Every structure is written in C-alpha cells, then in structure tokens.
Amino acid sequence: MAAKVKGTARGPAGGEGPGKRTALITGASSGLGEQFARQLAAGGYDLVLAARRKDRLDRLAAELAEQRGVATEVLEVDLSTPAGVAAVEERLRRGDIEMLVNNAGFGTRGEFHALPPDRELQEIDLNVRALARLSHAALESMVPARRGAIINVASLGAFQPVPYMSTYGATKAFVLHFSEGLYEEAKKHGVTVTCLCPGPVKTEFQQVAGVRAERMAVGWVPPEKVVAAALKGARRGQAVVVPGGMNRLAAASVKFLPRFVARRIAGAMFREP
Ligand SMILES: NC(=O)c1ccc[n+]([C@@H]2O[C@H](COP(=O)([O-])OP(=O)(O)OC[C@H]3O[C@@H](n4cnc5c(N)ncnc54)[C@H](OP(=O)(O)O)[C@@H]3O)[C@@H](O)[C@H]2O)c1
Numbered sequence: 001m002a003a004k005v006k007g008t009a010r011g012p013a014g015g016e017g018p019g020k021r022t023a024l025i026t027g028a029s030s031g032l033g034e035q036f037a038r039q040l041a042a043g044g045y046d047l048v049l050a051a052r053r054k055d056r057l058d059r060l061a062a063e064l065a066e067q068r069g070v071a072t073e074v075l076e077v078d079l080s081t082p083a084g085v086a087a088v089e090e091r092l093r094r095g096d097i098e099m100l101v102n103n104a105g106f107g108t109r110g111e112f113h114a115l116p117p118d119r120e121l122q123e124i125d126l127n128v129r130a131l132a133r134l135s136h137a138a139l140e141s142m143v144p145a146r147r148g149a150i151i152n153v154a155s156l157g158a159f160q161p162v163p164y165m166s167t168y169g170a171t172k173a174f175v176l177h178f179s180e181g182l183y184e185e186a187k188k189h190g191v192t193v194t195c196l197c198p199g200p201v202k203t204e205f206q207q208v209a210g211v212r213a214e215r216m217a218v219g220w221v222p223p224e225k226v227v228a229a230a231l232k233g234a235r236r237g238q239a240v241v242v243p244g245g246m247n248r249l250a251a252a253s254v255k256f257l258p259r260f261v262a263r264r265i266a267g268a269m270f271r272e273p
Helices: 033-043 054-068 083-091 117-145 166-187 205-209 223-236 245-256 259-270
Strands: 022-028 046-051 071-076 097-102 149-153 194-195
Touching: 022 033, 022 083, 022 117, 033 046, 033 097, 033 166, 046 054, 054 071, 071 083, 083 097, 083 117, 097 117, 117 149, 117 166, 149 166, 149 223, 166 194, 194 223, 205 245
Parallel strands: 022 046, 022 097, 046 071, 097 149, 149 194
Antiparallel strands: none
C-alpha cells in the first residue's frame, strides 16, 4: 500500500506559537491509538496519525482539529511493509516530533503450525520491526535535542510465553525488553521511553486476533484509563506502565512462579476448549 501524506488541517483555536508540541501515533484509526489521539489533542498536541484506514484517520483528524484547534496530519501507511515504515521514518526525521506512540500492532491466536506463516511474519514485521525502526528514527532527533518521549505498546503477554499466541507473546516480550533497554540508554539524554503493558482492553484487537473475550474473566480496563495511565507514566518518566491492579499483580506474580506454571496459565486463556 502506498504511503501518502495528507495536508494539514487546523481548527479554529489553532496557532503555531513556541509552546506547540507534536505527537506521532501509529495505529490511530481505532482502539488505544484513537484514544491516544483524543487525549493528546486535549492536552494541546498537534498530531500525526498513521495507519492503513485513511477514511477513519481523516475523520478523526478533522474532528480533533475542529474540536481542539490542533494541527493534524494523516499518514496512510501499512507498517508491515518497508515502504510504509520508510514514510513514517521520513516524517520523524523532520525532527519536530516530541512524542512517538508506537501503538500499531495485532495478534494471532491458534497453534503456530496451523496459522498462515505469512501472517505470522507480518505480525513480527509490524509489532517488532516497525517499532524498532521508528524508535530509532525518533531518537535520532530526540537525543541531540535532549527532549522527547516514546511510548511503546507491549502487553501483559510480554511477561511470560503465551502458548496459542506464541508469536504475539514473543513480539511483545521484545517490545518490553527493547523499551527497557532504551529507557536506560535514553534517560541520560533527557529522553523518556515508556513501555505500556495493558491487560485486556475492549478494542478491535480481540476480533482481529480471534480471541474470545469471555475467556478473560478479569483485568479489563477501559481504553480511556489505559491511555491516561500511559501518558501519566510518560510524564513521570516511568519505564513500564501496567494499568489495573489485577494486571499489576499478574505481572509481578510471574516473577515468583515456576516458568512452566506461568506459561501454562497464559496458554489456558487462549487454548480452544
Ligand atoms: N486490546 C487489548 O486487549 C490489548 C492488550 C494488550 C496490548 N494491546 C496492544 O495495543 C495496541 C493497540 O491495539 P488495540 O487494542 O487498540 O487494537 P485495534 O483496535 O485493533 O487497533 C490496532 C491499530 O493498529 C493498526 N494497524 C494494524 N495493522 C497495521 C499495519 N499493517 N500498518 C499500520 N497500522 C496497522 C490498526 O489500523 P489499520 O487497521 O487502520 O491499519 C489500528 O489502528 C497493539 O499493539 C496491541 O497489541 C492490546
């Protein structure tokens, strides 16, 4: 899918001004990404919204420009492709992005051998490869400027292997470890890297992944609260944010469980009955 940059829309209360900050959000066309866009616009951020579904991005961009008076741009990109990633890298290299939210991602459920291998690799390309390249492109200008914030969206599934979502769990483990590594590297340069690890959140994720929501009895947190916790964590310079008390308990308890127990508990949630 070709990458395309749409022109800037500015609502009635807009204006450049020295205090203007810009955030780039991947996967802004639904779920957590859309919520990041809404809350960052409410905080006065100009926005660059990236995803494949341009119609949805255009609608959101126009609404937030109108309601919040922020400048909005839309990038129609498939971030599982080199061309899509390159288009967003190019935008980041302009050097004006103060916050990057690497949110785009999807999961697949089933026994690995029975899942289409191309889709599994697309998942790795999006959840891992795109996130790493965009983090790099953002840091290239954030580090010399000694300011900026990156939020990388992982999952509660990052803390242990996830049978029946093996690829997904492994991609999110990468995001968590990678982000924590970057956090330590970047903090001395005045840049924060925060890894958001949500438990279950009602978005399009479950439908895309083929996950039955009723298998997860606890830990649900509304998208508004997940995103508010992530932004608060980033403001405070936190390395890892796990929204929801039950989810924090689950993430912490993994450290004390034998590894085989932790992975079997995770697998029990995603195995078909
Ligand atoms: N919901 C949960 O329970 C949950 C729990 C833990 C972690 N997460 C993580 O949270 C993040 C956001 O997911 P969500 O829950 O908000 O799910 P969602 O509603 O399905 O949103 C996923 C977003 O990613 C974008 N996306 C998917 N494939 C893409 C591609 N190839 N190129 C560019 N953008 C792409 C989608 O946009 P287009 O389809 O328009 O491209 C959409 O905006 C993901 O990283 C997910 O793994 C979700």
